[in-house]
Amino acid sequence: MTTPQDNPKSGNVYISDPESGAEMARLIDQDRLVTNGMGGLFPERSNDFSGIHRVLDGACGPGGWALEIAFKYPEIEVVGFDVSQAMIDYANAQARVQGLENASFKVMNLLKPLEFPDNSFDLSNVRFVNFLPATTWPQFVRELARITHPGGFIRLTESEWWYYSTSPALETLNSLVIKSIQVQGGFSQTGRFTGILPLLGNLLPQVGCVNIKLVSHVIDFSYGTEAYEGFRRDASVVFKLFQPFIVRMQVASQSELDDLYNQMILEMLREHFHGLMMPLTAIGEKA
Amino acid sequence: MQEATTWRELLGSIIQDPQERRRLANELGINPVTLTRWVNNESSPRSQSIQRLLNALPQHRKALLDQLLDEFGGLIAETEGSLTEDLLNKIPSEFYIRVLRTLATIPQVLRFSSLCDLILQQALEQLDPNRVGIAVTVVRCMPPSTNMKIRSLRESVGRGTPPWESNLDQQAILLGAESLAGNVVSLGRLVANQDLLEEQSLSPGYHGQWEESAAAAPIMLEGRIAGCLLVSSSQPNYFQQSRQTLIESYADLIALAFETIEFYDTRQIELGLVPFQDVQKLYLSGFRQRLSETMIQATKNQRPLTIFEAEQIVWQQFEAELLGLPQAKESKQEMPREHVKRSHP
Numbered sequence: 260m261t262t263p264q265d266n267p268k269s270g271n272v273y274i275s276d277p278e279s280g281a282e283m284a285r286l287i288d289q290d291r292l293v294t295n296g297m298g299g300l301f302p303e304r305s306n307d308f309s310g311i312h313r314v315l316d317g318a319c320g321p322g323g324w325a326l327e328i329a330f331k332y333p334e335i336e337v338v339g340f341d342v343s344q345a346m347i348d349y350a351n352a353q354a355r356v357q358g359l360e361n362a363s364f365k366v367m368n369l370l371k372p373l374e375f376p377d378n379s380f381d382l383s384n385v386r387f388v389n390f391l392p393a394t395t396w397p398q399f400v401r402e403l404a405r406i407t408h409p410g411g412f413i414r415l416t417e418s419e420w421w422y423y424s425t426s427p428a429l430e431t432l433n434s435l436v437i438k439s440i441q442v443q444g445g446f447s448q449t450g451r452f453t454g455i456l457p458l459l460g461n462l463l464p465q466v467g468c469v470n471i472k473l474v475s476h477v478i479d480f481s482y483g484t485e486a487y488e489g490f491r492r493d494a495s496v497v498f499k500l501f502q503p504f505i506v507r508m509q510v511a512s513q514s515e516l517d518d519l520y521n522q523m524i525l526e527m528l529r530e531h532f533h534g535l536m537m538p539l540t541a542i543g544e545k546a
Numbered sequence: 547m548q549e550a551t552t553w554r555e556l557l558g559s560i561i562q563d564p565q566e567r568r569r570l571a572n573e574l575g576i577n578p579v580t581l582t583r584w585v586n587n588e589s590s591p592r593s594q595s596i597q598r599l600l601n602a603l604p605q606h607r608k609a610l611l612d613q614l615l616d617e618f619g620g621l622i623a624e625t626e627g628s629l630t631e632d633l634l635n636k637i638p639s640e641f642y643i644r645v646l647r648t649l650a651t652i653p654q655v656l657r658f659s660s661l662c663d664l665i666l667q668q669a670l671e672q673l674d675p676n677r678v679g680i681a682v683t684v685v686r687c688m689p690p691s692t693n694m695k696i697r698s699l700r701e702s703v704g705r706g707t708p709p710w711e712s713n714l715d716q717q718a719i720l721l722g723a724e725s726l727a728g729n730v731v732s733l734g735r736l737v738a739n740q741d742l743l744e745e746q747s748l749s750p751g752y753h754g755q756w757e758e759s760a761a762a763a764p765i766m767l768e769g770r771i772a773g774c775l776l777v778s779s780s781q782p783n784y785f786q787q788s789r790q791t792l793i794e795s796y797a798d799l800i801a802l803a804f805e806t807i808e809f810y811d812t813r814q815i816e817l818g819l820v821p822f823q824d825v826q827k828l829y830l831s832g833f834r835q836r837l838s839e840t841m842i843q844a845t846k847n848q849r850p851l852t853i854f855e856a857e858q859i860v861w862q863q864f865e866a867e868l869l870g871l872p873q874a875k876e877s878k879q880e881m882p883r884e885h886v887k888r889s890h891p
Binding site for chain 2: 276278279280281283284285287288291295330331332333334345348349351352353355356357358360482485488489492495496499500521524525528529530
């Protein structure tokens, strides 16, 4: 996940400091974990990129998904954008050291008109931006539709993050982040869920997409699974880096967070720890 | 077989083997038909593909490069030159800025893990742009145990490209004097072993799973040492001079992840021999359980530990048991003696 803003008007859409290398390292790891867990780069189409020549990755963070496509499919041109200059500098440096001439990255804000001509891409992908204010979604999905070629795909992926686990502390910390996002105007009605999942598929027909599909994925990060160590590490970083945001939103005090954090570390170490991440993808074709 | 006079002929002979043809196409990220088109002179590779081709065929690299130069001249020289100069030798300046910025802002509890993570991810991409398979691991000195001597090292944060797993943290073991890492920490300089399968080699190190060659550089500050950066490759002879230079640069950068007190006087290094990986795995299978118990007990005693502090304590217990150190006697588990054999003379 790349994260919500203190002030929706500022254009800064990160919960934690987007210029922070810790957040960047976390996002790179998370990107790999989630892509693997979901079954590849484009699992809704059995990872088949035939007929796709230009791909966009919006709010791409350090560019993991986009770079992976560029590496595996040298004939595809991949463009990524993110609001963070640091993320974009990093992604461009990665493309350079890997000799990926078919990947490029630009600083751009998903909440503003996108600087691409109409019908530019065959696949426009955005994932894990459920922190964005609810009011901004229709506008940016409309922009994605504008820049996607007729017959091309728009792909949106979201999740409830760490919601499904046997760790009470992890569940509580996750809910505190969601409550903080609610304070800022997220989709959530109650502060229990991010609220975006039921609406995800509904956004696409509104911008002229057809053949809408909803595809759910399950990533098991229970103790002993392949994903366990990565998710355990991710949780230990996420819920440390996000603490200042939760405190600022006055959803919990620092001492409450410190206790929950230590409890979460312990609970995730136990052999009977179980956890699932369940991303949902909505994909549609532009008519 | 008649010697090939062009790179296309040479490639043609290589891809006569269907398995090799598939492997090459896979590594270059192209359709196998494209390889045939190159061989038949129906099309030519882009500079990116040329570089990947050279890296995918290290045993033919020199011959291929000479013949490619004949056909493409400047393009190849430019590709090779720029790769050698900018991509192979140097860490991008953007990345130094990112690491220093992170160091300035990161919560103390995340300093080691997040900085290592950030740096290892970058090292992985730069040392293995074609993903032939490497593992990069930060190996740190165990704190001094008896007589203020450092008796072993432990693998800490690790990242890999296939065939290794992407996260190697759970594979961590202790390393001793018998290992390449141990040799590097004892000497305080980079050491490479270009062929770990060569039993007569004078270079230290032993063949781990998938590991054909390896290099390690010390992590140092003011002449003191905290451990080393260990890089393993699935290819023999992977560590050319440019890559060795890069590994040293990354080791220098990793030094920023350590606290000053974690750098030790080199005279304190007196590594012992640790049991082979299989034996260690038997001990370490209970690691998480013991870690959890240590943290719970510390909390009960009103002296809560961070996970990093608890890990250090549990590793010290394992070290004592594996090296047969005096303080281990009470808690030492029974282990059949025949299992305790060395992996390398």
